[in-house]
Amino acid sequence: MIRTRGLTKDFAVGRNETVHAVRGITLDVEPGELVAVLGPNGGGKTTTLRMLTTLLAPTSGTAQVAGHDVVTHPERVRAAIGYVGQGSGAGTYQQVRDELVMQGRVHGMDRRAAGRRADELLEALDLAPQARRKVESLSGGQRRRLDVAIGLVQAPPLLFLDEPSTGLDPHNRANLWEHVLRMRADAAAAGRPMTIVLTTHYLDEADTMAERVVVVDHGQVIADDTADALKSDLAGDRVLLRAVSPGQVPALAALAERAHGTRSVSVDDAGTDVVTVRSADGARAVPELVRAADAAGLVLAGVQVVRPTLDDVFLALTGRSLRETAIDAGAPESSTESSTETTEKEVA
Amino acid sequence: MSHATTTITPPATAAPTTTAVAGPPATRFGRDTGLVLVRELRPVVRDPFSLVFGLVQPLFFLALFGPLLVGSLGGTDVLGGDVWLWFVPAILVMTTLFGTSGTGANLQIEITSGSHERMLVTPMSRSAMLVGRALKEVVPVAAQGLVVVLVMLPFGMRPNPVGVLLTLGQLAVLGVGVGAFSYALALAVRQQEWMFWAVQQTVLFPLMLLSGMLLPLETGPAWMRAVSYADPLRYVVDAARELFAGDLASATVWRGWLAAVLTAAAGLAVGVRAMRRSVG
Numbered sequence: 001m002i003r004t005r006g007l008t009k010d011f012a013v014g015r016n017e018t019v020h021a022v023r024g025i026t027l028d029v030e031p032g033e034l035v036a037v038l039g040p041n042g043g044g045k046t047t048t049l050r051m052l053t054t055l056l057a058p059t060s061g062t063a064q065v066a067g068h069d070v071v072t073h074p075e076r077v078r079a080a081i082g083y084v085g086q087g088s089g090a091g092t093y094q095q096v097r098d099e100l101v102m103q104g105r106v107h108g109m110d111r112r113a114a115g116r117r118a119d120e121l122l123e124a125l126d127l128a129p130q131a132r133r134k135v136e137s138l139s140g141g142q143r144r145r146l147d148v149a150i151g152l153v154q155a156p157p158l159l160f161l162d163e164p165s166t167g168l169d170p171h172n173r174a175n176l177w178e179h180v181l182r183m184r185a186d187a188a189a190a191g192r193p194m195t196i197v198l199t200t201h202y203l204d205e206a207d208t209m210a211e212r213v214v215v216v217d218h219g220q221v222i223a224d225d226t227a228d229a230l231k232s233d234l235a236g237d238r239v240l241l242r243a244v245s246p247g248q249v250p251a252l253a254a255l256a257e258r259a260h261g262t263r264s265v266s267v268d269d270a271g272t273d274v275v276t277v278r279s280a281d282g283a284r285a286v287p288e289l290v291r292a293a294d295a296a297g298l299v300l301a302g303v304q305v306v307r308p309t310l311d312d313v314f315l316a317l318t319g320r321s322l323r324e325t326a327i328d329a330g331a332p333e334s335s336t337e338s339s340t341e342t343t344e345k346e347v348a
Numbered sequence: 349m350s351h352a353t354t355t356i357t358p359p360a361t362a363a364p365t366t367t368a369v370a371g372p373p374a375t376r377f378g379r380d381t382g383l384v385l386v387r388e389l390r391p392v393v394r395d396p397f398s399l400v401f402g403l404v405q406p407l408f409f410l411a412l413f414g415p416l417l418v419g420s421l422g423g424t425d426v427l428g429g430d431v432w433l434w435f436v437p438a439i440l441v442m443t444t445l446f447g448t449s450g451t452g453a454n455l456q457i458e459i460t461s462g463s464h465e466r467m468l469v470t471p472m473s474r475s476a477m478l479v480g481r482a483l484k485e486v487v488p489v490a491a492q493g494l495v496v497v498l499v500m501l502p503f504g505m506r507p508n509p510v511g512v513l514l515t516l517g518q519l520a521v522l523g524v525g526v527g528a529f530s531y532a533l534a535l536a537v538r539q540q541e542w543m544f545w546a547v548q549q550t551v552l553f554p555l556m557l558l559s560g561m562l563l564p565l566e567t568g569p570a571w572m573r574a575v576s577y578a579d580p581l582r583y584v585v586d587a588a589r590e591l592f593a594g595d596l597a598s599a600t601v602w603r604g605w606l607a608a609v610l611t612a613a614a615g616l617a618v619g620v621r622a623m624r625r626s627v628g
């Protein structure tokens with residue numbers, strides 16, 4: 001569905017400054033895949049999507065999208081894709097329903113089919129009460145839902161979504177994904193697999209939604225696999241061992257170093273009573289660690305296994321945290337994430 | 349407009365070819381032009397009052413400049429017999445010019461917000477995106493022109509009715525051209541938005557003053573009269589004055605039509621080119 005080879009994009013800014021926004025992206029996406037592209041602000045996600053959607057001419061490299069070259073046959077690419085950009089696609093002075101109908105008409109539907117499709121989407125994305133409102137009067141989240149609805153009108157075989165859920169409340173985010181996934185399932189059932197490429201800053205979203213996660217940083221793909229594989233290969237579980245007193249920490253750390261499956265051991269600051277162990281399989285490491293501690297006469301006050309998040313993956317890859325670099329309006333995701341990903345095991 | 353926009357060439361990027369996917373290109377173009385036109389007209393029709401703001405400036409010229417004109421040149425024969433039949437047609441051209449030369453700002457809003465980008469990722473004909481928008485200018489031009497004429501009737505202006513209609517027709521053609529140039533300008537300066545109004549103002553005023561719109565060129569220096577022949581508006585202004593006076597098919601009127609049609613053709617050509625290259 002998508003095949004890029006060494007795609008790059010340079011922007012000239014100012015007189016003699018060049019931004020290398022994308023530096024050689026080679027990517028293959030099969031029909032029916034759901035791929036999340038993850039990366040910090042300025043990583044090159046939008047620029048890549050804009051090249052794949054024929055909005056930007058690549059500086060070098062090639063890209064085939066839906067079977068057509070983006071440079072030589074852009075019009076064929078456009079007929080096959082849907083695109084929800086990072087900006088707002090709906091015209092400020094237009095009415096909500098008109099914009100949906102317009103999009104259907106542009107994709108070749110007749111007036112009636114376009115009207116029916118518009119009403120369907122208004123219903124599905126909770127926008128029916130706003131159908132006759134001017135776009136400029138919508139709230140941020142309503143407007144974003146309209147943008148996504150516009151991208152879904154023609155039920156394209158390939159859909160690009162650039163931060164579709166930014167600014168949506170949790171209910172509407174869930175609702176949005178439910179609808180997108182239902183559409184994709186319906187298409188698959190009808191023998192027309194639907195490919196989706198999305199970018200997001202909500203790490204939990206990439207984690208739960210996507211079957212494949214592509215991490216982009218500084219215009220390059222730095223990791224590309226399933227979320228689970230990325231997490232266990234690149235990050236691993238974190239086992240937190242709490243000692244009864246700071247004095248036992250060095251002995252506990254030494255013991256953890258020798259344990260099976262341990263990748264690294266760290267003690268955050270002096271004076272803490274917690275030893276952090278990075279382990280290939282945390283659940284399995286715990287019993288061994290507890291036994292070893294017992295045998296050495298060390299007393300554990302508590303043990304906690306933290307499953308890695310995609311943020312840990314990014315941290316392991318780049319030494320930076322996405323949370324710090326990608327400051328996002330939607331702070332809530334960090335709290336959901338840490339609470340769902342954390343499993344507590346108290347040891348008596 | 350024509351002078352400025354030709355000097356600003358959009359960055360050379362791979363120009364997309366225009367083979368339409370659904371149906372032959374000509375059908376696609378016609379259909380898409382209609383879709384764009386209707387989309388552009390909707391906000392205007394739903395909120396006709398918005399057109400009134402475009403009339404503020406021309407009406408001030410009528411109210412506050414017209415009397416000065418009458419006072420200083422009314423008794424002479426420089427303006428012909430009736431000052432209003434000399435000045436009101438020019439005000440119609442001014443209204444057209446002010447309204448249509450700024451219309452690129454609407455496209456600028458769409459470029460900034462992302463809704464233009466959304467259209468660009470559809471198979472819609474690029475030419476239709478420009479032509480549909482430019483054709484929309486006909487409606488505000490005709491509506492605003494009509495209002496100006498109606499406002500002047502109680503003040504004793506008695507133009508030839510057919511002449512008024514023909515003038516509005518000629519101005520509609522001119523408006524399509526100026527509008528197209530304005531969109532081309534918006535596309536050309538999309539990386540530096542502030543440039544839009546800077547260029548628009550820089551081009552607008554010389555064109556306006558050199559057309560003999562506000563004061564007769566006959567009293568000006570020879571160089572000015574010479575330069576004025578290069579201003580397409582001059583021909584349209586002259587034609588409108590003759591049309592209002594009831595001279596419906598004089599050589600001056602035909603020159604007006606020619607100037608309007610050429611402006612429209614040039615504007616559409618430049619605009620379509622800019623739209624096709626608006627990738628990047």
Ligand SMILES: Nc1ncnc2c1ncn2[C@@H]1O[C@H](COP(=O)(O)OP(=O)(O)OP(=O)(O)O)[C@@H](O)[C@H]1O
Binds near residue numbers: 013020042046047048
């Ligand atoms: N039109 C442009 N002109 C100049 N530089 C640009 C342009 N568009 C993007 N860039 C630069 O290219 C780099 C990549 O930007 P891009 O928008 O692709 O990032 P992103 O991964 O989508 O980030 P975000 O998460 O903030 O949306 C950035 O450094 C950006 O400043």
Ligand SMILES: [Mg+2]
Binds near residue numbers: 045046047
């Ligand atoms: Mg982006």
